[in-house]
Amino acid sequence: MVQTTVGRMNPAVTRRSTQAERRARTRDALLESAARGLSRYGYGNLVLEQVATEAGYTRGALYHLFKDKEDLTVAVIEWVLETWTQEVGQAVEQESDPVAALLTLARGHAAFCRRDIARVAVALRLEFSGQDHPVGREIERSYELLVTDCVRLIDAGRKAEKIAPGPPARTLALAFIGALEGTVIELAGQAPHDELLAARAVAGVLGLDPLAVTRH
Known part of the structure; x- marks a missing residue:
């Protein structure tokens, strides 16, 4: 009789997959906790032990994934940008009219800025303004991507x-x-008016x- 592997999994492959999934879950939880902390306290006052505790992990788990606060913060910036792209950028790209x-x-x-993680960019841009620092350079790089997209659409x-x-x-x-950021900061938590008035603010610009x- 011919044996088949359908429905069977290699134990080693399953174990590696499970470990990778656990690592990804841990990383996402730590990044979200760090994003909240950076939004509330800024980079200088961020306490890594508190980040780990609020995420439900030990400080050792955090250091297993990130070598220091700078490494964690750069990863947070990348993670927030990826999240923004998925939740906002993809909808923008689907519009044929600029x-x-x-x-x-x-x-x-x-809508994205109703989440506390969204304030990371503004908080870090203010904190690192005029400084030559890896975190400052990374936040400016992500900001420049948004500027470039807006320039393309305006053109x-x-x-x-x-x-x-x-x-x-x-x-x-x-x-x-500037008009968009100012509006959403001032109207934080005031949904659905934040969306309508943000659109009106940029329309004026x-x-x-x-x-x-x-609203559509």
Whole structure:
């Protein structure tokens, strides 16, 4: 009789898979805990033992995955960017119209910022402003990705004659992000008004009629 391997698993493969899954769960829990801590206390006041405890792990587990606070914080920045891309960026990319994409970005970012992990970027940009530090460089790199995306959409909007000529696209992108961040910070926790007013704030920056912006 011919034997089949269907339905059977190699014990060694199963064990490695389970270990990898546990490691991934531990890493995600520590990153989310660290993101909350960075949002609340900043980099300078972040206590790694507290990060581990709030995640439900020991400090040893944290150091098994991250060599120090700097390494952990850089990983947090990357993790938040990946999470933002999944929850906001993908919806933006699905919009064929550049203006609709910019408004979707504003609404999506407002919704994303209801989570306490979302304040990491703003907190770290303020803390490391003007400093040459690995964490500061990483947060500026992630910020520049957002600026670049906004510049691309603004250029496309102008080419389609849906955004009026005016300041350079990068200048307008910086104003767009500033208006968006300021609005969502001030309206933290005030859903669903945060989404609508964030969209209206950036519409004004783009030279659109803010009152014409409605929730879809």
